[in-house]
Amino acid sequence: MEEELKSICDRLREDIKEIGVTAKGLMRHSDFDGEQSYEGQHPEMRANIMLAYRHREDARMRVGKILQAAGDGVSILDK
Numbered sequence: 310m311e312e313e314l315k316s317i318c319d320r321l322r323e324d325i326k327e328i329g330v331t332a333k334g335l336m337r338h339s340d341f342d343g344e345q346s347y348e349g350q351h352p353e354m355r356a357n358i359m360l361a362y363r364h365r366e367d368a369r370m371r372v373g374k375i376l377q378a379a380g381d382g383v384s385i386l387d388k
Contacts (some may be wrong), residue, residue, distance in 0.1 A: 318376050325369040332362045 335358045345351050377384055 315376060319371050322369050322372050325365055325372065329365050329369075332358060332365060341363055350357055 333351075336355060341351055
């Protein structure tokens with residue numbers, strides 16, 4: 310029996326949310342306590358962590374848009 314689209318999307322959105330917690334946690338990694346190998350290394354690393362986090366937020370929202378389109382097509386923000 311095939312799993313319902315809503316169940317798959319809901320689970321995927323939760324998984325993506327958990328990835329966000331892990332990704333954002335990288336900001337506190339002990340590597341940032343040490344010396345930089347080159348000037349600007351740590352700011353570059355932090356910038357890429359935030360970019361990855363933001364792209365993850367976009368992916369989670371896009372999965373929500375799948376649910377929206379499969380339903381009545383109206384955003385929960387507009388209800």
